[in-house]
Amino acid sequence: xxxxxxxxxxxxxxxxxxxxxxxxxxxxxxxxxxxxxxxxxxxxxxxxxxxxxxxxxxxxxxxxxxxxxxxxxxxxxxxxxxxxxxxxxxxxxxxxxxxxxxxxxxxxxxxxxxxxxxxxxxxxxxxxxxxxxxxxxxxxxxxxxxxxxxxxxxxxxxxxxxxxxxxxxxxxxxxxxxxxxxxxxxxxxxxxxxxxxxxxxxxxxxxxxxxxxxxxxxxxxxxxxxxxxxxxxxxxxxxxxxxxxxxxxxxxxxxxxxxxxxxxxxxxxxxxxxxxxxxxxxxxxxxxxxxxxxxxxxxxxxxxxxxxxxxxxxxxxxxxxxxxxxxxxxxxxxxxxxxxxxxxxxxxxxxxxxxxxxxxxxxxxxxxxxxxxxxxxxxxxxxxxxxxxxxxxxxxxxxxxxxxxxxxxxxxxxxxxxxxxxxxxxxxxxxxxxxxxxxxxxxxxxxxxxxxxxxxxxxxxxxxxxxxxxxxxxxxxxxxxxxxxxxxxxxxxxxxxxxxxxxxxxxxxxxxxxxxxxxxxxxxxxxxxxxxxxxxxxxxxxxxxxxxxxxxxxxxxxxxxxxxxxxxxxxxxxxxxxxxxxxxxxxxxxxxxxxxxxxxxxxxxxxxxxxxxxxxxxxxxxxxxxxxxxxxxxxxxxxxxxxxxxxxxxxxxxxxxxxxxxxxxxxxxxxxxxxxxxxxxxxxxxx
Amino acid sequence: xxxxxxxxxxxxxxxxxxxxxxxxxxxxxxxxxxxxxxxxxxxxxxxxxxxxxxxxxxxxxxxxxxxxxxxxxxxxxxxxxxxxxxxxxxxxxxxxxxxxxxxxxxxxxxxxxxxxxxxxxxxxxxxxxxxxxxxxxxxxxxxxxxxxxxxxxxxxxxxxxxxxxxxxxxxxxxxxxxxxxxxxxxxxxxxxxxxxxxxxxxxxxxxxxxxxxxxxxxxxxxxxxxxxxxxxxxxxxxxxxxxxxxxxxxxxxxxxxxxxxxxxxxxxxxxxxxxxxxxxxxxxxxxxxxxxxxxxxxxxxxxxxxxxxxx
Numbered sequence: 001x002x003x004x005x006x007x008x009x010x011x012x013x014x015x016x017x018x019x020x021x022x023x024x025x026x027x028x029x030x031x032x033x034x035x036x037x038x039x040x041x042x043x044x045x046x047x048x049x050x051x052x053x054x055x056x057x058x059x060x061x062x063x064x065x066x067x068x069x070x071x072x073x074x075x076x077x078x079x080x081x082x083x084x085x086x087x088x089x090x091x092x093x094x095x096x097x098x099x100x101x102x103x104x105x106x107x108x109x110x111x112x113x114x115x116x117x118x119x120x121x122x123x124x125x126x127x128x129x130x131x132x133x134x135x136x137x138x139x140x141x142x143x144x145x146x147x148x149x150x151x152x153x154x155x156x157x158x159x160x161x162x163x164x165x166x167x168x169x170x171x172x173x174x175x176x177x178x179x180x181x182x183x184x185x186x187x188x189x190x191x192x193x194x195x196x197x198x199x200x201x202x203x204x205x206x207x208x209x210x211x212x213x214x215x216x217x218x219x220x221x222x223x224x225x226x227x228x229x230x231x232x233x234x235x236x237x238x239x240x241x242x243x244x245x246x247x248x249x250x251x252x253x254x255x256x257x258x259x260x261x262x263x264x265x266x267x268x269x270x271x272x273x274x275x276x277x278x279x280x281x282x283x284x285x286x287x288x289x290x291x292x293x294x295x296x297x298x299x300x301x302x303x304x305x306x307x308x309x310x311x312x313x314x315x316x317x318x319x320x321x322x323x324x325x326x327x328x329x330x331x332x333x334x335x336x337x338x339x340x341x342x343x344x345x346x347x348x349x350x351x352x353x354x355x356x357x358x359x360x361x362x363x364x365x366x367x368x369x370x371x372x373x374x375x376x377x378x379x380x381x382x383x384x385x386x387x388x389x390x391x392x393x394x395x396x397x398x399x400x401x402x403x404x405x406x407x408x409x410x411x412x413x414x415x416x417x418x419x420x421x422x423x424x425x426x427x428x429x430x431x432x433x434x435x436x437x438x439x440x441x442x443x444x445x446x447x448x449x450x451x452x453x454x455x456x457x458x459x460x461x462x463x464x465x466x467x468x469x470x471x472x473x474x475x476x477x478x479x480x481x482x483x484x485x486x487x488x489x490x491x492x493x494x495x496x497x498x499x500x501x502x503x504x505x506x507x508x509x510x511x512x513x514x515x516x517x518x519x520x521x522x523x524x525x526x527x528x529x530x531x532x533x534x535x536x537x538x539x540x541x542x543x544x545x546x547x548x549x550x551x552x553x554x555x556x557x558x559x560x561x562x563x564x565x566x567x568x569x570x571x572x573x574x575x576x577x578x579x580x581x582x583x584x585x586x587x588x589x590x591x592x593x594x595x596x597x598x599x600x601x602x603x604x605x606x607x608x609x610x611x612x613x614x615x616x617x618x619x620x621x622x623x624x625x626x627x628x629x630x631x632x633x634x635x636x637x638x639x640x641x642x643x644x645x646x647x648x649x650x651x652x653x654x655x656x657x658x659x660x661x662x663x664x665x666x667x668x669x670x671x672x673x674x675x676x677x678x679x680x681x682x683x684x685x686x687x
Numbered sequence: 688x689x690x691x692x693x694x695x696x697x698x699x700x701x702x703x704x705x706x707x708x709x710x711x712x713x714x715x716x717x718x719x720x721x722x723x724x725x726x727x728x729x730x731x732x733x734x735x736x737x738x739x740x741x742x743x744x745x746x747x748x749x750x751x752x753x754x755x756x757x758x759x760x761x762x763x764x765x766x767x768x769x770x771x772x773x774x775x776x777x778x779x780x781x782x783x784x785x786x787x788x789x790x791x792x793x794x795x796x797x798x799x800x801x802x803x804x805x806x807x808x809x810x811x812x813x814x815x816x817x818x819x820x821x822x823x824x825x826x827x828x829x830x831x832x833x834x835x836x837x838x839x840x841x842x843x844x845x846x847x848x849x850x851x852x853x854x855x856x857x858x859x860x861x862x863x864x865x866x867x868x869x870x871x872x873x874x875x876x877x878x879x880x881x882x883x884x885x886x887x888x889x890x891x892x893x894x895x896x897x898x899x900x901x902x903x904x905x906x907x908x909x910x911x912x913x914x915x916x917x918x919x920x921x922x923x924x925x926x927x928x929x930x931x932x933x934x935x936x937x938x939x940x941x942x943x944x945x946x947x948x949x950x951x952x953x954x955x956x957x958x959x960x961x962x963x964x965x966x967x968x969x970x971x972x973x974x975x976x977x978x979x980x981x982x983x984x985x986x987x988x989x990x991x992x993x994x995x996x997x998x
Contacts (some may be wrong), residue, residue, distance in 0.1 A: 014719045066904040071876040144870050145902075146897045150721050150731075150777040151814050159870055425780070651800030 018207075022199045023192075030188030038184045044175040049088070049173055053138050054550040054597070056083055057126035061140035064094050068161040071096070075102040077685035080105055088398060090135055091167040093117075097160055109135075109167065119163045119493050126164075213241050219443040225252060287354065290554030294350055295637060299604065301343050303560055304635035306658035309336040310566035312373065313661045340658055344638070345488040348470060351639070352495040359403040359499060363525050364452060366396055369404060377415045381427050384419060397448050397524035406496050407520075411452065413489040414516050418456035425457025425513070448524040453517040461508040469506070470494040512639060544665060546575040547674040553577040554593075554668075555585040557610065558602040558634070563657075567600060570661060584613030590616060595629065598672055600664075603635035603646065610635070611649040618650035628652075630671035634659055710945050715746040716951060717770035719761065719784065720797070721777040722751030731776055733799060737944015738774060740841045742951075745771075762787045772951035784809060794950040796943065799895045800843050801962050808960050812947060815847050815895055815963035816923050816936035819854035824970060825890060826858055827989050828934055828982055829919045834861040834890040838876045840898035841866050845935035846962050847894065874898035874908065881912035893927055906930060917980055925971045929995045933980065934972045937993070943968035969993065 008456030054090040060076075060083045067076035073094065080092045084106050099119075119125065119139055141163045146156035153670045162239035205616040209232050216229040227248055229241040232573040313319065313335035320330065351357050381388040409427065418427045445676045461469060490504075497504045508514035555574045556567045581587035581598055583605040589600070599617075603610040615630050621628050633646040640654035646654045653667045669676060718738055720731045739747045748770070751760050761783045765773065769791070775784035776797035785807045786795050796812035825832055835855060839848055848864055854860035865880065867873035876899075882892060891909060893900050900906070910931040914921040922928060931943035946967050969992035977984050984991065 031730075062903070065901075065907060066874070069871050069901075069904050070878055070908075071871075147902065148897075149799075150723060150727050150779070151797060152897060153778050153798050153801055155778075163873070451944055512963060 012136070012177045018203045019200060020198070023196055026192040026199075027189070030192040031185070034181070034184035034188040038177065038181045041180045041184075042173070045176050045180075046173055049168070050136060050138075053088070053136060053166060053168040054128070054140070055125040056086060056089065057138040057140035057164055059083075060092065060166065061126065061142045061164040062143055064164055064374055065144065065161060067094060068096060068102060069144075069203070071102065074105060077644065089166060090169045090170045091165075094162065095165060096162040102162065121160055126166075129165075129215075135170055136168045138166045138168065140166070140454040145312040151521065209237045209241065213237070213244060216244065220248060220251075245558075255590040290350075291354070293638070294347055299636035299639060301339070302638065302657040303563065305336055305340055305343075306634075307560070307562040307566050308638065309333060309340065309658040310563075310570060310661070312336055314566070314569055336658065345492060347487050347639070349492050349495065352492065352499065357496075357499065359406060361401045361403050361523075363399050364402050364404045364407075365399045366431070367392060367398070367645055369408070370429070372409055373408060373415070374429065376412065376430070377427070379563060380416070380419050384422070385424065386419060386422055387426045388419075389426055389428040391428060391430035391432075395433055396431060396450070397433070400448065400450070400522040401525060402520070402522050406500070410493045410496050411454070411517075413493050413686060417489060418454055418458060418516075422456040422458035426455075427457075428455045429453070430455070446523055447521045449519055449521050451517055451519050453515060455513065455515045457513040460510040460512050461506070461514055462510055466506060468509060470504070487590055513540045544574060544676045544678060546677040547669075548677060549674070551575055551577055552597040552674070553579060555579040555587060555590055555596040555599045557581040557583060557584065557599060557605070557613070559583055559605040560602075563602070567659070570664070574665075584608030584610060584616075587613050588616055588620075591629070592620075597630070598668060599629060599631045601631055601633050601651070603633055603637055603642070611645060612678070614646075614649045614651050632664075632667055634664075634673065708807065713766070713987075715748050715770045716742055716772045716774065716948070717748050717750055719750045719752060719765070719780040719932065720776045720781045720902075721775065721931075722753045730938070731797065731942030731955065733946065734776060734944040734967055737941040738948045739944070740941065741945035741948030742804065745769075756777075758782050758786055766790075774947050774951060779827055781807065781811070792951050796946050796947050801847055803844065806960070806962070807880055810950060811948065811962045812943065812961060812965065813962050815844070815940050816938075816968050817854070817966045818847065818851035819857060820966065820968055821892070821921065821923065822854050822858035822860055824934060824989060825860070825919070825921060828867055828972070828977070828984075829890060829980070830886055832833050832860070832890045832919055834863055834881050834885075835890050835892050836863045836865070836884060837892040837894060838865045838867050838873050838880065838899045839849055839894050839896050840868055840873075843896050843898060844867065844894050847964065849890075850964055867899045870901050870904070873901075874904060877909055881909060881916070881918065884912075884916065884975060886916045886918045887991065890921060893920065893922035893924065893932065895923045900924075902930075902956075903925070913976075914979065919980060920976075924991065928971045928973045928993075931973060933976045933982075934970060936968035937971055938965055939967040939969050971995065 018520040034087055060079055063079035064076040067073055067583060071660075076094055080103060083089055083092050091104070091107065091109060093101060093105075094103040096102050102367070120139060121141055123141065124143070126138050128136055130137040142161040144159040144161065146158060147154045153164060209230070212232075213229045214346075216227050220227050229244045229305040231238045231241040231245070233241075261565055262504065312329055315329040316326070322625075337534055348357075361413065370390060370392060378388040388460070415427065430451075430453040432453075434451050470490045470493075472488055494504050497520075500520055502518050502520055504516060504518040506514060506516050552575075554567075556564050556578055558564045558567070559582050564580050564582075568580065571578050579590060579594070581590050584601075585608040587599065587601065588608070590596075601610040601614060606617075614633065617629060617631065620626075628650075631651050632653050632655055633649075634655050634657055635642055636657040643654040643656075652671055655663060655667060665676075668674065706779050716738065716941065718735050720728075720735065726986045735747070736750060746932055748768075750761065750764065757893055758779070765783065765787050772792040772794070773784060774785075775781055775793060775795040777799060781795045781801075788924070789809065793809040794812065795807060795809060797814065799814050801807065801811050801813070818897075822835070825835070835851075837848070837851070839845075841848070852862055852864070857918060867876050877891075891913070893909070895905070906927060911934075912918060914931065920927075920932045922932040922935045925935045928935040943965070968987060971993035972984060972991050973995045974984060975996060
């Protein structure tokens with residue numbers, strides 16, 4: 001679309017430009033022609049006047065012959081008087097052959113006036129002898145004029161008698177010149193003005209249609225439609241107007257067509273948007289359903305698992321079991337653990353893939369963090385007779401900003417895999433900083449690129465399997481040789497590493513071992529990290545037999561009797577007075593009637609759920625100025641959101657079901673400030 | 688027949704080559720004259736006609752001389768032709784005649800005067816009217832005139848003044864002769880003359896004198912004085928009559944030609960010399976002036992050949 005050129009107020013219109021140009025040309029031409037014609041006329045007048053003056057001088061010279069011959073001025077007085085009477089003749093002098101003045105009449109010339117010094121006798125006629133600004137000075141020699149005939153034996157000779165000097169004023173010339181200039185200029189300017197009027201009329205005739213066309217274009221440029229320029233004026237302007245009108249018609253046609261297309265397009269977009277919205281809504285509903293399903297499934301699975309694992313742990317503490325029975329209990333416990341791990345991994349992967357997982361970087365002391373990891377893996381490695389090697393570069397930064405839980409999850413997973421698939425040899429964890437130029441991840445200043453390498457001398461992975469080991473539920477090797485595991489570990493690792501902005505790589509050879517590595521670009525911190533020590537609580541609590549001090553009462557709130565009973569069986573042997581409630585409301589009533597020292601509150605319950613009960617109790621404590629009652633929320637909803645909701649409601653701590661005995665006892669110890677009493681008979685427990 | 692063819696050829700050649708055609712012809716009369724245009728051409732033509740008329744039995748051949756023709760060439764041509772007599776007309780004719788060896792009779796004419804120094808050794812018939820004829824006519828037209836006043840340049844007209852003095856005596860007139868060798872002196876003399884002249888008895892005679900008589904100054908001066916004072920002014924030039932002089936004698940060219948033809952015959956015997964005044968004249972009178980002077984021309988016993996103003 002062409003932009004409409006708006007008229008700049010500083011620029012002249014075409015009409016004015018034409019008028020000014022023509023005016024300048026006409027006036028210039030008039031001035032020039034008047035000057036030239038005046039100059040030419042003045043020159044002709046000057047020549048004429050000079051010729052006349054010379055003729056007058058010659059005539060006077062002819063008439064002065066007698067006066068000069070007779071040396072009598074009177075003989076020329078009449079001729080001189082007649083000459084002086086002629087316009088412009090200022091002075092007449094008759095001079096004798098010897099230069100003496102015979103007669104001088106007329107105006108007395110000023111002293112500085114030009115005066116011819118000598119007479120050119122060779123010229124037979126009058127000539128201009130001198131000239132100044134005011135006058136011409138003519139001289140006409142006077143000769144006798146004998147007329148020779150063929151009858152003269154001796155040809156008569158002319159005799160020089162003297163000369164006539166005639167001074168002719170230039171005032172006539174100047175006046176005529178001025179008149180010519182004035183008349184020429186006036187006539188030139190008159191005709192120039194006449195031309196201007198004509199040009200004005202002509203330009204108006206030309207520019208009016210142009211202005212009309214320009215106005216139409218301006219209005220069209222401002223968006224006005226259904227515009228038509230009037231087709232008037234000269235033929236070419238009519239053509240322009242016709243072209244403009246054709247263009248406007250074409251634009252309007254296209255505009256209408258475009259509008260039709262636009263309407264259609266809007267309908268189409270609206271339709272598509274609606275479909276997409278429906279699809280999105282369906283997807284959201286499906287996603288929500290999936291999430292709800294997973295959460296519900298997690299809850300539903302964790303609930304029975306809680307009882308299974310709880311009782312398994314209790315049974316494992318029973319020293320009266322026969323080895324076969326103990327083996328069976330161990331199997332139950334391990335299977336429960338595996339099932340729990342499967343549930344956790346599925347949820348984790350699902351959460352990562354749905355983009356709901358967020359990294360929570362915190363300052364971490366690398367050496368301490370890696371040392372803690374090593375302690376865990378080393379124990380597992382040494383159990384299999386493997387050597388575990390931790391290699392940390394000295395140039396490693398003291399601390400970095402990283403989500404330590406996720407990094408631990410990745411490293412533990414990879415290292416566990418290595419230990420799992422290595423029968424003999426070495427499992428090695430190496431961490432070293434990468435030069436910025438060589439790092440696969442280039443970070444801004446203040447970042448350090450770290451390479452984490454997990455190497456083993458295990459069975460190795462075939463080239464065919466390398467591509468799919470990071471897929472969910474995939475394991476290398478044949479089905480027969482697959483080890484126990486969910487098959488989700490590597491998939492979760494890859495997703496987490498990608499979440500951290502990198503990717504995980506593997507190189508492996510069958511029979512030689514495997515090498516997994518990934519690079520992370522992390523902000524380096526100078527301060528020693530605040531976290532990193534792995535809370536390796538160990539299984540010291542496994543040997544807890546009771547606690548010191550007065551007996552503590554614990555209210556177990558759970559709608560599932562098996563879960564209540566499991567906790568009763570767990571805590572009662574340790575000396576706790578265990579009370580029970582089936583829902584939140586019952587728990588409140590029980591608390592009001594007999595305030596326990598600690599409440600183990602389930603989350604999802606009928607009548608009143610755990611969170612509502614906690615909130616009520618917290619408000620009750622505040623209202624009655626009582627010290628807050630320690631409440632631990634035990635929930636089969638194991639997500640971080642669930643934990644955050646529990647803490648926000650006022651729970652002192654959150655523990656996901658199935659409840660780990662060690663973790664539960666640890667939390668009870670912290671909340672009640674207990675000092676555990678341990679059973680010295682190590683044989684009674686199996687860690 | 689053979690002679691006839693020869694003559695015919697000579698005639699043809701003569702027409703084609705005038706100089707060559709007139710080969711040696713001892714019986715011929717050669718007229719040398721200026722080949723000029725204008726009014727003077729008629730004068731020379733009339734003279735030649737007069738010659739031819741008088742010498743009908745003789746062959747009269749003409750030799751025109753252009754201005755650019757060298758005199759030596761003409762002399763050589765004349766010599767080659769060997770004419771029996773030569774009539775030289777005009778200034779150029781006189782120059783040729785003076786330069787040629789005189790094997791034949793030579794008569795010059797068509798000039799006004801001849802300088803005293805170096806005068807030719809053949810007779811020169813001047814165009815200046817004979818003073819005696821002039822005075823005679825003066826006595827007829829203005830019987831009261833007793834004195835004739837004249838100004839002349841002796842270098843030109845001393846010979847004529849000599850004749851005039853004799854003629855004046857014969858005519859019982861007093862001739863007052865004044866000399867001037869330049870126009871200025873002449874003007875002064877004429878002015879004095881006009882001022883002092885007595886119209887009742889004095890007449891002023893204008894000569895054909897290029898030094899003293901100037902048509903621009905002297906003539907108007909004298910004409911005015913003449914008119915104002917009723918002074919008789921006569922002249923040797925007919926042009927002056929046209930402008931207001933009372934009378935003049937002018938050449939009768941045909942008669943002059945005849946005279947010249949006779950002169951050649953006379954000169955062939957005994958070669959004479961000297962300048963002769965013009966006696967073949969006619970009378971021209973200005974009737975207006977005559978009327979102004981109170982002259983009754985009808986009663987004048989002379990034949991007037993030309994009158995001015997022309998009727």
